[in-house]
Amino acid sequence: MMHKGLKGVVATETRISHIDGEKGQLIYRGYDAKVLAGKCTFEEVAYLLWYGHLPDKDELLWLNEELRKNRFLSEEMKTIITLLPRSMDVMSVLRTAISAESGYGEYHFPPTISQAIKLTAIIPTIIAFRKRALEGVEDVSPRSDLAHVENYLYMLTGEVPQYAHAKALESYMILTLEHGMNASTFSARVTASTESDIVSAVTSAIGTMKGPLHGGAPSGVIELLDDISSAKNAEKVIREKLTRGEKLMGFGHRVYKTHDPRAVALKTKIKELGGQDDWLDLAMEVENIAITLLEKFKPGRALYTNVEFYAAAIMKAIDLEPELFTPTFTASRVVGWTAHILEQAEDNTIYRPESRYVGEIF
Structure with missing residues (x-):
């Protein structure tokens, strides 16, 4: 039996995450992602995905230091980013810059967590450097x-x-670190399965994330909030x-048949911050x-x-340009990608799936 797009086909076993669409659950390494987003930092959850356990005080201090010292771009990397055409979108810039990173370090198979940390650390810097360069x-x-x-x-x-x-x-970034065998994660694992390096695997994932069917920005939700503008x-x-008969953007999900746990967690966090931003407060009223x-x-x-509903509200609140939505998503998902690349290598x-030939034979 053919499963178009490999839907429903189990291709591997993983200890990284689990999604239960019926119950509305997202699990990272045995922990409820909603709970992690409420009490942990980005760095703590990244450590969990890479190492399989939450860090103790010393382990967290070490990871913080590793991320901080790897944030800086080389002058060569800055030159590469600056010379790319101004018309090139940010995801394409990110894909090109990360690919070029393979020339500035030892990135041979098998991959290492140190390599995963380096890529995670520099992606936000690449995005910010490109944005400000375009602004002059x-x-x-x-x-x-x-x-x-x-x-x-x-x-x-x-x-x-x-x-x-x-x-x-x-x-938001904690809740989008990882989400099972989605298209970009699968792309990363396929590349890693050839014993290619981690940079190539992440580059494959970025190229996949760039597609609007996967990493599309929640611009429709922004338009909805703009149309409403006030709770009244x-x-x-x-x-x-x-x-x-219009579709209400930001409502409903292909996987989750009940509440999206990521949206629930974001709403909880926004409630904790209640009254500190008008757009976040408006989003909660619109939802009800x-x-x-x-x-x-x-x-x-x-x-x-x-998750796109509250992601859009957050992006609106921090005044992030729409062209940076998917790159920001990428800056979080790289942690999940690299965790899967490491697991694949283990x-x-x-x-090597097969295809069914349906053409003619002469």
Whole structure:
């Protein structure tokens, strides 16, 4: 039996994550991702995915130091990024720059966690350097006294971010570190299965993430929030959209048949930060009104907010340009990719599915 797109085909075993769409669960190494996002830092959860356990105090200090010392771009790398065409999108720049990274270190098979840390550390710097170069302003060097996500926002703007913005983005990035055998993760594992290096595998993953069917930005949700602009307009705008038969962006998910656990966790974090940002507060009010109306217009469908809904609200709150949404997603997912690349190398078998010929024979 053919399974188009390999849907439903189990191709490997993993200890990294588990998704239960019926129960609305996302598990990282045995831990509920919602719980991790509520009490852990980006660095702690990255350590968990790479090493299989949460770090103790000394292990966390070590990882923080490794990430901080690997944030800096070489002058050669800066030159490469600067010389790329201005019309090149950020994901293509990221793919090219990461590919070039193979020339600045020992990246032979098998992959190592040190290599995974290096790639994770430099991706935010590449994004920020490119953004500021296009704007014609001076690049902002990484700060060693700032945490990973906080430093990313600092490099983008040149200002230490508001606490609420940094914590909201950190929660989002924790919840998008890993999500099973998705297209980009599969791409990374296929490349690693040939015993190619970790840079090549991550480059493959970035190229896959670039596709709009996988790493598409939540721009539709931004448009919805812009249309509403104020809680007093929410019911009118949403009712009109549903009456016209329009899809309500940010609601429903292909995998999760109940609440998306990532959206639940982001909402919880935003509640903790309540009153610190108008866009985050608006998102929570819109969600309540939309779910009530969706039940009336589409009874029994159980359409709840997905991670893109609150991701869009966070991106809007921190004033992140739409072209940086997918690169920011990539800056988190690289941790999951590299965890899978490491796992693939531990018990490697090259991926070699078959195809069915349906052409003519003469």
